[in-house]
Amino acid sequence: MSVVTRFAPSPTGYLHVGGARTALYSWLYAKSQGGKFVLRIEDTDIERSTEEAKQAILDGMQWLGLDADVGPIYQTDRFDRYKEMVEQLISEGKAYKCFMPAEELDAIREQQKSNGEKPRYPGTWRDRTDHPENQPYVIRFKNPLDGKVVFDDHVRGRIEIANSELDDLVIMRSDGTPTYNFCVVIDDWDMGISHVVRGEDHINNTPRQINILQALGAPVPEYAHVSMILGDDGKKLSKRHGAVSVMQYRDDGYLPQAVLNYLVRLGWSHGDQEIFSVDEMIELFSLDSIGQSASAFNTDKLIWLNQHYIKTLPATEVAEHAKWHFDQQGIDYSNGPALSEVIAIQADRVKTLAELAAISHYFFADYKEFDEKAAKKHLRPVAREPLELVQAKLAELTDWNPENIQTVINQTAEELEVGMGKVGMPLRVAVTGGGNSPSLDVTLALISQATVVQRITKALEYIEKRENS
Structure with missing residues (x-):
């Protein structure tokens, strides 16, 4: 059997995170089996579906x-097919056509609830042929009255649902639009879907869909019905836990x-292994x-993984993802060192790409x-002489x-008979504007010689103003 899976948001x-894991x-299952992966956009809820969400x-x-190997496929393009299968x-x-008004069905369900019964459509129009003219109706599927639905779930094991637990499902609304459970069945059939991976909240839909397929x-x-993802507090993951949109994680760096x-480990494991390349996941x-x-x-675990990948992926690969963050922060990286060279020396110092930028x-x-x-600590009058000497020496480098x-920095410290910090820290603040940077030799090497000399001049002017104030 050829494997065909689908993601159908x-x-x-x-x-969201749960959908992304599904x-x-x-x-992964399609790739691991040499099969196909279908992306299907289930947009039959026309009122709630938006182009922005798509x-x-x-x-x-x-x-x-x-x-995706196939898609995106949109259900709204397949309405004729659904209508054909309903007919x-x-x-x-x-x-069959059901002419029961919604108000009557609501009243029946309320009475069933008050009697301690499971709310359900009673099958009133299941076998009736006295159809009123010019009255609105829905189409219902004739669910089997006896027997049971049995299926072996890859995650849950054997599941059995008695057909007496299921009522006659609406498969087409009174406005002529098909319902979710019916569209899913036709799509899975037409697209040759062999394996359905989805959230456990769909378990109740499965026996209904199996009956229609049969x-x-x-x-x-x-x-394979996978469990939900919870927040750190043990409650269902939601906006209150922070980023739950996949693109928010992109935005956060x-x-x-x-x-x-991180997502693959939220419910799946292979021994004690924590780090998986995509190729390893597939295998x-x-x-x-x-x-x-x-x-x-666990956000801390995700941050740890992010740091690992920033440090271990090729800098050129990280750079492709980092560009977005430099753009967002208004940093023009087209003039200056290659972004990958900057990432190579900054990777150990950050948790996210936003921080890196x-x-x-x-x-x-x-x-x-x-x-x-x-500046208050390191650009003091005592730093004037080290900065002037190191500037002169750096300017002369060919x-x-x-x-x-590094040789110039060492020579400056030796000639002035001062510790390396007396030269290095004022130089770092002069060139980077702050007190933190990677090693000075590689940092300065990525900035042009002329720029370094010019920034030292700026620092010397700062010291002079400070002296005269």
């Missing part, structure tokens, strides 16, 4: 690198590799290794003013590289 909001699991889903999938079921006596003579996919690695992933327990989201501005543009605390720069 409803475009009523952003791509998409990842579906994508784009947010596509953006999230693209950022995560979860490329087929009616003609075969497997679906009524159509369609093959029944295998199912996380790498997609870190997010994928090792299986649906039967997904755990049943709910997973708790924030501490790297001085490589590409002059700082507007010195950090007040650092080969601008870390080794020569």
Whole structure:
């Protein structure tokens, strides 16, 4: 059997963390089995679906690198197909028109609740043929009255639901639009979906969908219903826990590799291994290794993973993702050192790409003013002589590289018979505007010689003003 999986979000909001994990699991299983992954946008809820939400889903999938082999397919483009299949079921006596007004059904359900019964449609129009003219109606599926639905879930094990627990599902509304559970069945059949990976909140839909598939003579996919993701406090993950939109993690400075690695471990494991490349995920992933327990989201763990990937991925790869953050912070990185060279020496110093951009501005543009605390401590009159001497020596260099720069700093300290800090710290503040940077030799080497000399002059002018104030 060829494996075909699908991710089928409803475009009523952003791509959230739970949806992204479902998409990842579906994508990984298809890739691990040499199958296909389908992206289907379930936009039949026309009132709540928005173009903005559709784009947010596509953006999230693209950022995560979860490329679809088929799609995106939009359910609203398939209404004719759904109508055709509804009519087929009616003609075969497997679906029927129900003329019960909504108010009457609501009253019945309220009475059932007060009697301690499960609210359900009583089948009033199931076998009636006295159809009133010019009255609105819905189409209901004739659910089997006896027997049970049995399926073996890859995560939950064997699940059995008695058909007596299920009522006759509405498959087409009175306005002629098909309902979610019916569209899903037709889509899964037409698209050859072999494995359905989705949240545990869909378990109740599964027996209904299986009954419709069997009524159509369609093959029944295998199912894997994954547990929900909880926040650090043990409650269902929501906005109060911080970022729950995948693109918010992009905005906050996380790498997609870190997010994928984190998501795959929210319910799946392979021994004690924590770090997984995408290739390793594909090689090792299986649906039967997904755990049943709910997973708790741990932001500290995600930050740890993000730091790992910033430090260990090729700097050129990190740079491609970092560009967005430099743009957002108004840093023009087109003039100056290669972004990858800056990342190579800054990677150990940050947790996120947003932080990386924030501490790297001085490589590409002059700082507007010195950090007040650092300047007060290190740009004092006593720093004038070391700065003047090191400036003169740096200006004379004919080969601008870390080794020569470090030699100049050493020579300056030796000639003035002062500690390295008496030269290095004023020089660091002069060139970067603050008291923190990577090693001075590599930092200065990435900034042009002329710029370094000019910034030292700026620091000397600051010291002079300080002396005269």
